[in-house]
Amino acid sequence: DGGITQSPKYLFRKEGQNVTLSCEQNLNHDAMYWYRQDPGQGLRLIYYSQIVNDFQKGDIAEGYSVSREKKESFPLTVTSAQKNPTAFYLCASSKKVAGGSADTQYFGPGTRLTVL
Amino acid sequence: GNSVTQMEGPVTLSEEAFLTINCTYTATGYPSLFWYVQYPGEGLQLLLKATKADDKGSNKGFEATYRKETTSFHLEKGSVQVSDSAVYFCALKETSGSRLTFGEGTQLTVNP
Numbered sequence: 001d002g003g004i005t006q007s008p009k010y011l012f013r014k015e016g017q018n019v020t021l022s023c024e025q026n027l028n029h030d031a032m033y034w035y036r037q038d039p040g041q042g043l044r045l046i047y048y049s050q051i052v053n054d055f056q057k058g059d060i061a062e063g064y065s066v067s068r069e070k071k072e073s074f075p076l077t078v079t080s081a082q083k084n085p086t087a088f089y090l091c092a093s094s095k096k097v098a099g100g101s102a103d104t105q106y107f108g109p110g111t112r113l114t115v116l
Numbered sequence: 117g118n119s120v121t122q123m124e125g126p127v128t129l130s131e132e133a134f135l136t137i138n139c140t141y142t143a144t145g146y147p148s149l150f151w152y153v154q155y156p157g158e159g160l161q162l163l164l165k166a167t168k169a170d171d172k173g174s175n176k177g178f179e180a181t182y183r184k185e186t187t188s189f190h191l192e193k194g195s196v197q198v199s200d201s202a203v204y205f206c207a208l209k210e211t212s213g214s215r216l217t218f219g220e221g222t223q224l225t226v227n228p
Contacts (some may be wrong), residue, residue, distance in 0.1 A: 107159040
């Protein structure tokens, strides 16, 4: 069954600690994305990657880091530099189409991070 | 830059009522347009999409038509059900890019 998995579903962190959120896809998609969602708001792009070993900052990259060592995996680390990390984090992926642009994005189930 | 504006929510309807959620956009060129739905505590699911002017996307009784002249992509459903209660997001993607620009989302509640 193809899809995007995110783990864990709920994550609790003490202030000052780094934490890594997992995102895995078996759709053979080239591009992967991380979004942050705050209550009652839309999605904001944190980082995205269009190919292995390459990634770009989104609109709110400060306090976050990513890696893309494998096509299937795009983990997100929320560092202690992120001032307000409590949020719902969503991972997405898409395939490339002719001309190099990306096709429709498909989303994982999300991870809810709470800082205690 | 690109932007998407959705009608403000929340929207509350009775079962079998007609639904319209307005979405207008600002973009250069010919973007692709999407509606996503988010049920409580879950990720986003693609509801429908349209990739060029006058295209109509449809799925599960929902429809939206890509109107270039009014830069709109309004979501409609003729008869809503309680199970349609969710948050609906309108989004656009530029032709040559990969990033999505989202609207703020519209909370829909359908009462029996």
